[in-house]
Amino acid sequence: MTSIENFTSQYGLVGKIDAFGYLDYLKNTPDAPRKHGKVVLVTADTPLKASRGEGKTTTTIALIDALNARGIDAAAVLRQPSMGITAAGSKGGASGGGKASLTHPELIDWGLCGEMAAIAAAQNLLVSFAEKAVDEGKLDTILVPRVSEVPSRSLRQIAVDRGKGDVPERVVLTPTCELMQIVVLSRSMDEIAERVARMIAGTKGGKGVTFGEFVDLWRITSILTDAVKPAKTETVNGSPVYVHGGPFANVSIGIPTLVSVEMACALHDVVIVEAGYGTDAGAQKWLDIACREYGAQWPSAAIVVTRASTWRDDPDLAWRYPFHVNRLENLDIPTFPLINLWEGEDDQVPTLLETAEKLEFRKPVIGNLFRDGGAALADQLDQFIDALKNGSMPAAPHSHRGMSVIENVKWVAEQAYGVPAERVVLKDGFAASRDEAVALCDSVGVNMADLALVAVKSPATMTDDDRAPQDERTVTLKKVEIHAGAGLVHVNLTTSLTTPMPKIV
CATH class of the missing domain: 3.30.1510.10 (Domain 2, N(10)-formyltetrahydrofolate synthetase)
Known part of the structure; x- marks a missing residue:
């Protein structure tokens, strides 16, 4: 009997899976054993600082360990990190931490899967x-x-x-x-x-x-022969993890490869997909690019990660976390707040639960995942598991292809950033940049309205000024760039860098 092992080869300390070959085998062998796993999206609050993660990967790893401990066949699909950020030390690695980490984090953080x-x-x-x-x-x-x-x-x-x-x-x-x-x-x-x-x-x-x-x-x-094959590794507790695809959801799409997620769904009952930065970045791009434009599975549930300090300590930015949670709930995605505690914050749990109740959230999941790993979550997942077991597989959303780039950005600004269309501002020179992009597309036989939108933005802000009053927040459009091969049109807004210089620590 053909199985996934027939499509797996050893690559140092990890496995490399021919996902293209495996999915083609399933397509041509209707009676082959396979599962139809449900996708769960792990995303985060918009971080106070671009260089500090909220703990998505640590959460993802702890979550699959907790689900497997509860008897649910769960796996994670992570993005390949960038050495320019993780290894240089300006933020944490992309392999979790403490008891919620991978067996060989150095292979992932230093790009040694190739x-x-x-x-x-x-x-x-x-x-x-x-x-x-x-x-x-x-x-x-x-x-x-x-x-x-x-x-x-x-x-x-x-x-x-x-x-x-x-x-x-x-x-x-x-x-x-x-x-x-x-x-x-x-x-x-x-x-x-x-x-x-x-x-x-x-x-x-x-x-x-x-x-x-x-x-x-x-x-x-x-x-690219080996580069197109997802790397298979595991958590320190033995839960399966697949790593494939690029980070940086602020200046790119920031999601794992679609084939790695499809492959994982054929192998497991629950697949946790990590999307870059916050709900306004990676989650927006999973929903509006991967799902809406490229047929990836709509999430059956979502986890939005935050820190206790992010949620509590900055009144001017306190609107962002409830906005993220409510936005996903309004899309009929059962959304569970997860508060990733730092050391010394355990005594804040009652206050955090009280705040969540006032905000009318689902009961949040709270724990120090670095210290306790999946054990911190296992007995808090009853509502989450119920949503997965009893929820139906969602229908695919309709495409935005054919929508003009400005109208598409206005839609994203309103849906993902809370800024209405009338407060989307065109910077001097944007119209000329758009017209040049249209002409470039026309010259190679591409309709720019058929390209999926990538919002290129700051990872630490959703609008031009997140501290402004709600009725004064704006989003400024700056320039347009075409990635015709990828089928994408990039629109720069707020602030962004495609070549950040990492802060060496």
Whole structure:
């Protein structure tokens, strides 16, 4: 009998799973044993500081340990972290902590499963092909950026002297690049090749030129052979965890690969999916990109993680957490607040429960997950498990394809940030940037309204000023960028950096 082991190979201390092959096997073998797991989304409050996590990964790991202890077959799907942030020490790792951690956290935090390095190599090879195309007169400009895991801010904009005049280039973090997005959204290697062919390399005479016009795509897909395979590891308590796809939901899509989640749902009854940063970032992109535009499963429940201090200590920002919880509830997603305690905060539990009751939340789940792991949660999950067991599989939401980019951003601003359409502001130069993007799309036969929207924003704010009174909050649109191969249109709003310089500690 064919099983997942037939599609798994050893890669150092972790397994690598040919998810494309396994899902194709299931598609062509209707009687093959499989499950139809329900997706649970773990997201978070908008953090007070962009460099401090609220504890999503620690929560995700503790949650699957607790569910497995309760006899429920649960697994987690995590995103591959960026070494430029985690290893440099400006925030915690992407492998949990304490009793809620993975068996080999260093493999995940330092990118040693290989996906990030392979994607970086392939993207940089594409740029090299674009540079060669400039030398050969096939391109005038280069639009696709080079990538690095630990870039300097001085590399955001550079100019390369080619003897015939400088050609501007730039460098971004690997997780933010278009090739990472293509890997996250694709269901087969053939689809990856097709998407890479549609990537816009640059322009010639003002018109876009795609890589498919001058690159042998097998050179790129060969580099990605292992990068497209999710890594399988486990928690210190033996719960299965799959790691695949890019972080950074503020400047990219910040979700695991769709195939890793689909594969996990075929293998387990409950699949916990972690989305980057907060409900306004990663959860918004799971719901509005992965589910709405690419057919991923709508969550059967959600966990919104926060710290006790975030919830309590800053009155000007106290509106954000209830907004996140209520927004998901209004989408008919049973949403459970989870308060991730730090050491010395146990005595605050009664007050936190009282506050949650006043806010009319579901009874929150509270614990020091670093110290106690899944044991802190196991006896608090009755309502959560009931929602999973008795809830129906939700219907797929309708697509936004065909909606103009400005109308799409206004919809996201109102739904995800609480800012009505009339207070979405266009910065000087935005309209010109939008028109240039439309013309670029038209020149390569792409309708920009068919691209899924990626809001590029600060991870620590939802609006231009979250401390402003509710009726004065605005969202400013700054510029538009096209990722035609990934099928995405980026709109920069509030503040954002695609090449942050990590704070070394």
